Amino acid sequence: MSAHHSKATATCGKSDTSRRKQKPISLSAFHAQLEKAKIRALKIKASSSPATAPPPAPISVLTAPPAQAAVPSPNATVKSNKESKQCSTQVKSLPNGYTKIDKMPIGNGTTKSKAVTTDSLRGARRGQVYCSQRVRSCPRLPTPTRDVPHELKTVDRMTSSDFRHDFAAHLENMRTWQKDQDHMRFFQLAMQENRHLFAGKTILNLTCGTGTLALMAARAGAKTVFAVDHSQVTDYARLVVQANKMQHIVKVMHGRVEDVKLPQRVDGIVCNWMGQCLLYESELLQLIVARDRWLKPDGFILPDLGALYLLAGAEQLLKNERCNWWLDVYGFNMNAMRRYALAEPRFVRTKGEHLLTLAHKVLSLDLRTAAREDFQIDREFRLKVQKEGYCECFVLYFDVSFSRAHLPLKLSCNPCLKTPLKSLWHQTLLFVEQPFIMRTSSIYTGHLTFRPWPNLQRMKIDIELVGSTADGMQRKPLVRKSWHLTSRFQTVEEVAQCQDLLN
16 A cells, blocks of 8 residues: 555656646747647648648738747637638748738638738738738720711810800800890890891891790791801701701801801891990900991891999898908908909899999990990999998999880899899999998999900909088098909909009
């Protein structure tokens, strides 16, 4: 019994001694043993299971450089054993101390990309997987053939830059200019009620657009209608005329008035010549040339009378929205932008309740005898106050009419008139620098200068306003300011010229 006990004791003591003499293993040595175990397990599994399909492409896994020696945890051992059952591993060394491991997924048959570049490894986190699925390429779809009528090939080649200079050729602008527009109803009524002026006559439709007014003239009884326009919209006009079977009456011609040659003189000219505040970007110069070249002495122009009016308004909310908003933008002073806003006239729709004075006519045109010099305004005006309030702006609007009409007919942009139809032209607002109060007991006189600079595409407006009492005693001037009408951005020098000289 004692011998057996001593033998067991010796055996146990030997086992404890050998366990105590075992040296700790480093982390790198542990990983090496782990990789050998993985490879050995995969070899056994590969020999026991037949190969059914070629192995998929590997997935690249990035691991960080080995750290200091530490005792591996049991969880790490279990995780490594799970990974050893799923993939085979190949270790490759990369720059900067990183290691690239190519894994071979087993069982699902999907293919993974093996490409892992050095650039994609920079700044990588430990244990982050870099993989990209191989995208299946799709066949290129053939470009559909463009079936463009030969009449529209010129318009089809136009770009956005071309439409900016020839906006009449843009389809959306054609719709906007005709759909529910007040001026279209004006021309329609004028031709229907005055058919005696069109029956059997030769008519020129200047700036014809899509040819709507030319077709109206043909329907009113015109024998021949020449539809002329310098825009590429004439390509559409020819198609419209053919679709209405009026090509034997309506002759569409492309070009400017100076270049087009008509075979005969005409009995009347129909033209939508009006622009903002009547003159700006209008077709008045083209109309005067066409009148002198082709209109018969007893011919007519539709419309032939125009008038421009000036009054004062109290558009405080609109001024705050368009100009004064720039004074404080997210805590920044942007008064430089406000100076630009005050130098530019605004085309907006105003309401009659915001008007302070009665309208004063500053221009009257009769196109049957008008010359180029008549388009310049240089005259005195007087504003009669009908409602007291702070004046924030001057307002310009115009009227046109047809003197040969059987019944009086007028097209007006008066803000006090209410109509369900739309208008291409709004009122022109000229905002002042500092508002001033206008009283019914005072008289306000001033001087207006409105001239082309050098043509109707660029114009300059100057206004000087002085207030006086009813007995004629003058006060100090209230406004001395300029505005520029131009299609481009104004220079710093031009903006400086437009500031109120009294402030």
